[in-house]
Amino acid sequence: MEVPTGLSAKLCSFLSFLPFFFLLFILGILKAALVGPVVVGIILIGNSAVILGLWTAHFVWTYYCVVKTKKLGPVLKAVLLVSLPVPLALWPVFGIVGSLLGGVGYGFFVPLLATFEAVGENVTDKLYHCFLDGCWSTIKGGCMVVQDFTDFCFHSYFSYMDELIETVLPDEKPMDIKLSKLPSCLLASLIGVPVDMLLITTVALWKSPCMLFKGWKRLLEDLIGREGPFLERVCVPFAGLAIILWPLAVVGGVIGAIVSSFFLGLYSGVIVHQEGSLHLGLAYIVAVVSLFDEYVNDLLALREGSCLPRPKYRRNMSPSSERKKLGDNHIVNSKNGRDNPCTSKLISEKSRTMKWTIQQYKPMQVWDWLCKSCEVNGRILLRDGLITHEDIEECILRGNCKKLGIQLPAWSILQCLLESAKSNSSGLVISDGVELTRVNGPRDKVFEWFIEPLLIMKEQIKGLQLDENEEICLRELVMRGRNEKPEEWDDTEFASSDNVRRAQLQSIIRRQQGIVASMSRIPTFRRRFRNLVKVLYIEAIQNGASANHIGGILEARYGSKKWIQDEDRNNGDEGERSTYDNGNVV
Known part of the structure; x- marks a missing residue:
């Protein structure tokens, strides 16, 4: 594959690419506008009917299985019985909203991506496939989404519940929590959820512009210079699509951080129960924000570590376990136990290209x-x-x-x-x-x-x-x-x-x-x-x-x-x- 070299060659290649890309993009948008509402209707109506139709059965059977199971101790069972109405009541709301968002995403992006896939080197009659690919197949895919969701609600849910009420072995101890630790656990969770949601959301919003512009910079370099995953000509249209859709990826990352912050804050109650100390649970609430900030810095190849405080939240936590190793490209200096920033940055820059040399199975x-x-x-x-x-x-x-x-x-x-x-x-x-x-x-x-x-x-x-x-x-x-x-x-x-x-x-x-x-x-x-x-x-x-x-x-x-x-x-x-x-x- 010949790659353009020199400023003039790269500029000519980029300008010749633009009309071709925009024609495909406009065609994909039109197909998504026609197919998307149909797919949204299928997924939303189908999933909503399943959720509402089985909600009473799920509510009653969940309570029955929690009461009957011998795998849970009396204290944990009582806590679950008291708290179960909240997630069970919210399940229809989140399920229907999730079906709506999933239907919009599936109905819009699948026809759009199928339009670009139709110009692949191994595709014959490209004009025909550009207009028809992703239309009927997306509608059938929406029907399969409803079918799979129905299987999950009918089969998978009841299978999990049947496993919960299975007979336990004589030497098997039920899972339980100590009643004396319950107030401290609840207090830590009540403090951790709002604090971590606020702080982690702030960190995510603060780093999101950096993620946006660094991503755009890398994608434009790969597109114009034809490097990394866009070395092949067939991948070039996807490079332009990735540049346009990259802000959505940034928004998705921020939303994912906000959702995960709820569970990270909730986990502080688990720390209190495991360590038997409210002080360590509060220390985890502060430390997890620093861990998240360091994770984002590593992901965006920014400065090493985090400037936020990170108190110890485990009694037996060694210094080496405080920092999580993120990925296979994490290089540590054996002399002082610290990362080598130059080596890490070098591997980070080449990691995209190197991954394409290995056949990675999905x-x-x-x-x-x-x-x-x-x-x-x-x-x-x-x-x-x-x-x-x-x-x-x-x-x-x-x-x-x-x-x-x-x-x-x-x-x-x-x-x-x-x-x-x-x-x-x-x-x-x-x-x-x-x-x-x-x-x-x-x-x-x-x-x-x-x-x-x-x-x-x-x-x-x-x-x-x-x-x-x-x-x-x-x-x-x-x-x-x-x-x-x-x-x-x-x-x-x-x-x-x-x-x-x-x-x-x-x-x-x-x-x-x-x-x-x-x-x-x-x-x-x-x-x-x-x-x-x-x-x-x-x-x-x-x-x-x-x-x-x-x-x-x-x-x-x-x-x-x-x-x-x-x-x-x-x-x-x-x-x-x-x-x-x-x-x-x-």
């Missing part, structure tokens, strides 16, 4: 891999008889997908762990030629919570050194065994009689199923898993006589087997189909 890519892996493995299990037509019938007709929804993803994850352990990979081998490690993995905290335990389990499996017979039997036990006690494997064909070895493997399986149970509460999981079950249904029909029972029931209920294609069109999931190469996910 959370959605990992999510796609799991869904595609479940589809491939589901066909294998259906062929081998580990998934039966009764399981598919139970999931499609009665909505009971506990076996398919938990054990099938757990089986797919086990396959990944076994292959990763045998290949001596430092991470997870998620498909042919693709390895997920701590370096290229998603920086999303939610996915880190899922991936880190899997890396630990992979090392445990590697240390057990399973033979081929044990692996084959283990795959079947994941789908059919209870896997709670070592003695439950006595009647199976598992090769080893070592109860310690069995207990270790059963623990790994239970942890996998627990991870999958948590993943099943993510709204998009249920929608995508329903599409997976439809694929397995088609596979069962193609297998012949064994699927006649399902086919007869579904035809009687839905009238025709075309309901699958109709559902796919309604859900707009054609883009989520799997691609195969000799049975492997690609």
